[in-house]
Amino acid sequence: MLSDKEIILRKARNTELESLYALVTDDEAWTAFNGPYFPYQTPTLDEFAAGQFKRLCEGDTALLIEYENRPVGMVSYYWECESTRWLEVGIVIYDSTCWGQSIGRKAxxxxxxxxxxxxxxxxxxxxxxxxxxxxMACAERLGMIQEARLRKVRYYQGEYYDSVRYGVLRSEWFAMLEDN
Known part of the structure; x- marks a missing residue:
């Protein structure tokens, strides 16, 4: 378990399958911001249990975000290229009533x-x-540097968007922590 003053990052509990499934599927407003140019289909309960829920229960590459004693989203990581140690983080706040409260940055x-x-x-x-x-604002407030902007490579609802890559180095991260 990891925490910030208001946030707890933790593994999912086996008893939370149905409530987490509801969190992800009842309010799918998050899908409009989480790479909507990639196809998304609401998973069945069984698909969710075998995939994302299993990953959250294992807690190695993904953890639940708990805010005010209830799950609201998840953090994760994946290897862009494990042999070169190129790692990317991800975050989703599923509960749209929690947007705009800096929960993402705090998590x-x-x-x-x-x-x-x-x-x-x-x-x-x-x-x-x-x-x-x-x-984008969350990454910048965390102290990440915009390292690349691939212009007009994401096509969504008749409009082109940029792909934006941010990053932070170990030395930069720990220097920022010392300064705060």
Whole structure:
């Protein structure tokens, strides 16, 4: 379990399958910001249990975000290229009533620290798109640097958007923590 003053990052409990499934599927407003240019189909309960829920229960590459004693989203990581130790983080706040409260930034900070402490990596990346200005602001407030902007490579609802890549190096991250 990891925490920030208001946020707890933790593994899912086996008893939470149905409530977490409802969290992800009842209010799917999040899908309009979480790479909507990739096909998404609401999973069945069985698909959710075998995939995302299993990953959250294992807690290695994804953890629940708990805010005010209830799950509201998740943090995760994946290897862009494991052999070169190129790691990317992800975050989704499923509960749209929690948007705009800096929950994402408060959840990503201990997650990034945990990744630097537990994995042999020199950089943590975060990739988003220009159609998600809240995620771009979140990355910048965390102290991540915009490292790349691929212009007009994401096509969604008749409009082109940029893919935006952010990153922070281990030395930069721990220097920022010392300064705060």
């Amino acid at each position: 990503l900070a201990p997650w990034v620290s945990h990744l630097f402490k537990s994995l042999e990596i020199e950089r943590v990346g975060l990739t988003t798109w220009s159609g998600n200005p809240r995620m």
